[in-house]
Amino acid sequence: MRPLAFGLAALVAALFLASLVVGPAGITAGAGLRALVLGGDGPEPLVMREIRLPRALLGVMIGASLGLAGAAMQGYLRNPLAEPGLIGVSGSAALGAVLAIHTGLAATLTLALPLAALAGAGTGVLLILMLAGPRGGSITLILAGIAISALAGALTSLVLNLSPNPYAASEIVFWMMGSLADRSMTHVWIALPLMLAGGLALLSLGRGLDALTLGEDAAEAMGLRLARLRLTLVLGTAALVGSAVAVAGAIGFVGLVVPHLLRPLVGARPSRLLWASALGGAAMLLAADLAVRLILPERDLKLGVLTAIVGAPLFLHLIYKTRGAQQ
Amino acid sequence: MSLLSLRDLGVTLRGRAILKGVTLDMGPGEFIGLIGPNGAGKTTLMRAALGLLPHEGTSSLAALPPEARGQHAAWMPQARDIAWPVTVETLVALGRTPHLAGWQGMTAHDRAHVGRALATMGLEGLRHRTATRLSGGEQAMALIARALTQDTPLLMADEPIAGLDPANQIATMAVFAGLARQGRAVMASLHDLGLAARHCTRLILLGAGGVAADGPPETVLTPDNLARIFHVTAHYATTPQGPVFQPLEVIQ
Numbered sequence A: 001m002r003p004l005a006f007g008l009a010a011l012v013a014a015l016f017l018a019s020l021v022v023g024p025a026g027i028t029a030g031a032g033l034r035a036l037v038l039g040g041d042g043p044e045p046l047v048m049r050e051i052r053l054p055r056a057l058l059g060v061m062i063g064a065s066l067g068l069a070g071a072a073m074q075g076y077l078r079n080p081l082a083e084p085g086l087i088g089v090s091g092s093a094a095l096g097a098v099l100a101i102h103t104g105l106a107a108t109l110t111l112a113l114p115l116a117a118l119a120g121a122g123t124g125v126l127l128i129l130m131l132a133g134p135r136g137g138s139i140t141l142i143l144a145g146i147a148i149s150a151l152a153g154a155l156t157s158l159v160l161n162l163s164p165n166p167y168a169a170s171e172i173v174f175w176m177m178g179s180l181a182d183r184s185m186t187h188v189w190i191a192l193p194l195m196l197a198g199g200l201a202l203l204s205l206g207r208g209l210d211a212l213t214l215g216e217d218a219a220e221a222m223g224l225r226l227a228r229l230r231l232t233l234v235l236g237t238a239a240l241v242g243s244a245v246a247v248a249g250a251i252g253f254v255g256l257v258v259p260h261l262l263r264p265l266v267g268a269r270p271s272r273l274l275w276a277s278a279l280g281g282a283a284m285l286l287a288a289d290l291a292v293r294l295i296l297p298e299r300d301l302k303l304g305v306l307t308a309i310v311g312a313p314l315f316l317h318l319i320y321k322t323r324g325a326q327q
Numbered sequence B: 001m002s003l004l005s006l007r008d009l010g011v012t013l014r015g016r017a018i019l020k021g022v023t024l025d026m027g028p029g030e031f032i033g034l035i036g037p038n039g040a041g042k043t044t045l046m047r048a049a050l051g052l053l054p055h056e057g058t059s060s061l062a063a064l065p066p067e068a069r070g071q072h073a074a075w076m077p078q079a080r081d082i083a084w085p086v087t088v089e090t091l092v093a094l095g096r097t098p099h100l101a102g103w104q105g106m107t108a109h110d111r112a113h114v115g116r117a118l119a120t121m122g123l124e125g126l127r128h129r130t131a132t133r134l135s136g137g138e139q140a141m142a143l144i145a146r147a148l149t150q151d152t153p154l155l156m157a158d159e160p161i162a163g164l165d166p167a168n169q170i171a172t173m174a175v176f177a178g179l180a181r182q183g184r185a186v187m188a189s190l191h192d193l194g195l196a197a198r199h200c201t202r203l204i205l206l207g208a209g210g211v212a213a214d215g216p217p218e219t220v221l222t223p224d225n226l227a228r229i230f231h232v233t234a235h236y237a238t239t240p241q242g243p244v245f246q247p248l249e250v251i252q
Helices: A002-021 A029-038 A043-077 A089-103 A112-132 A138-161 A166-176 A185-203 A206-214 A216-221 A226-248 A254-266 A270-295 A303-326 B042-049 B066-072 B088-099 B108-120 B136-149 B166-181 B193-199 B223-230
Strands: B004-013 B016-026 B031-035 B056-059 B073-076 B154-158 B185-189 B202-207 B210-215 B232-239 B242-250
Touching (some): A002 A029, A002 A043, A043 A185, A043 A254, A089 A226, A112 A185, A206 B088, A254 A270, B016 B042, B016 B210, B031 B042, B042 B154, B042 B185, B166 B185, B166 B193, B202 B223, B210 B223
C-alpha cells in the first residue's frame, strides 16, 4: 500500500505546483513561487496569493471531497455505480445557489451564493433523514435521494423557466457547469471547516465499511452500529458535497470514476479506498483544472464540462473491460 | 455457565407471530442442530437471539452492547454476501473486526487466528485468490473460516453446510463438533438430519411457532416428531459406526 500512497501524494503535490505556476498572467515559475512565499510589491504576489493559490487549494479540497465521498457511498451501498450526488445533496445545494443568482442576492453579496447553496444542502439532508428514518435500509436512502434530486432538479428548471431575461438564465446555466475560476481565499475559508469535518467523519467509517463487505447482517453481528454508520455517512457526505457545490458548482464523475479506477490497486478494500480516492480525486480535479486552462485559455471552458467529457468515456471503457472479465 | 439464554422469546413480523415462547439455555460443549421444516423460524430464532430482529422476551446476547456481543458470538448468515473482490485472506481477516479498537491494525496475534482458520477449513491454497471468483461451496468455506476467525465462545451459523460437497459437509460438521469439545458452543440450522444425528450433541426441533422437541438426537428424531412436524417417515439405527438416519417417504 505504501507505494500507492506515496505515488498518489507525489502526483497531487506535482499537480498542485503545476496549478500554481500555470496561468494567463505570464509569470515565470520561479518568480511566481518566490512571490507566493516571500510576498513583496507589485502584481505578482497579488496574482499568486489571491488568484492562483485559492484555485489550487480548492482543486485539492474539492477533488479530495468528491473522491472520498464517492468511495464511502460505494462502500456503504456495496455498489460500484453509487456516487456522492445520490443522496440528493448536490441537487439541493445547486438549487440554493440558483435561487441566490435568480433573486440577485449573489450579485449584491459575494457570500450569498455559497451560503445559499449550503442552506440548500442542509435542507436536502434534513429531508433525506426525515424520509429515510433512523432505521431505514439502504434502498430507502437511495429512493429518498432520487426523489429529492428530482424535486431539486424540477425546481431549478422552474427558476430557469421563470428567469426574467436570457442573461440571468445563462448566468445560472454557466454557474451550474462548475468551475474553479475567479474564486478567492474567502471561498477556501468557507469550505475548509465543513470539508475537514466531513472528511474526518467519512475516514472514521473505514472499519465499518470493510465489515459491510459481508452484508448488513454479518456486519451488525460483529458489533457494527449500522444506524450510526448511516447517519455519519449521510452527514459527512452532505458536508463534503454541499460545500464543494457551494464554492465550485456541480462537478460530476469524479466521485464515480476515481473510486472505480483505484479499487483494483487497493485490493478492493473499502477502508483503503477511502484515503486513496481522496488523493486520487484531488489529483484528477487538479489535472482537469489545469487542462481547462491549457486547452482553451480564451474561452473559459467549464471544469464540470471537462470532467464529464473525459469521465464518461473513461467510465464506458471501464464497464467494457469489466464486461470482458466477467465472460 | 450459560453462553446463551433465551426466556420466552417471541417474534412477530407484520402482525404474524413467527415464534412464541422460546425458552432455552445453551452451555459450553454443546453443538446444537436447529432443525425444522422450511419457514419454521430457524433463521428468525437465531437473528432474534442475536438482537438483529425486534423481539419479545429476553435474550442474553441481544442484551449485550454491540461490541461485547461481537466478541461473544459469531454469526454466519445464510446469504453468502461478498460485496467486493477481496482476497480470501482479507475476507477471513474481517472476522477480527470486533477485537480491534479504533484505528488499531491487525497484530501478529490476529494474523495467527486468520492462519489457523484458513488451515482448519483447508483453504490455505486459496489464501491469495479473489473470494468473489471462487465457487459457491468454496465461498461458503471461506465464510465459515471468517466466522471461526472471530474466535468467540459461541458460533451461530445459518445453514452453513448447504451447497458443500459430502467431504466438506462432514469436515465442517467435524470442525463444529471439535469446537464444542474445546468448551465452546455451536448452534447451526441444518436440513441434513443424517449429519445432524451423527455430529450434534443436541437437536432443537422447531415447528408450529415454537420449540416442538429439544434434547439428544435420538429423543428428538422420533417417528412421532418426524410425522407431526416434517411429515416424513425415516429409518434410524444405531450402528458400530454411529447413528444412521435416513428419511424415507412423505406422509400424505
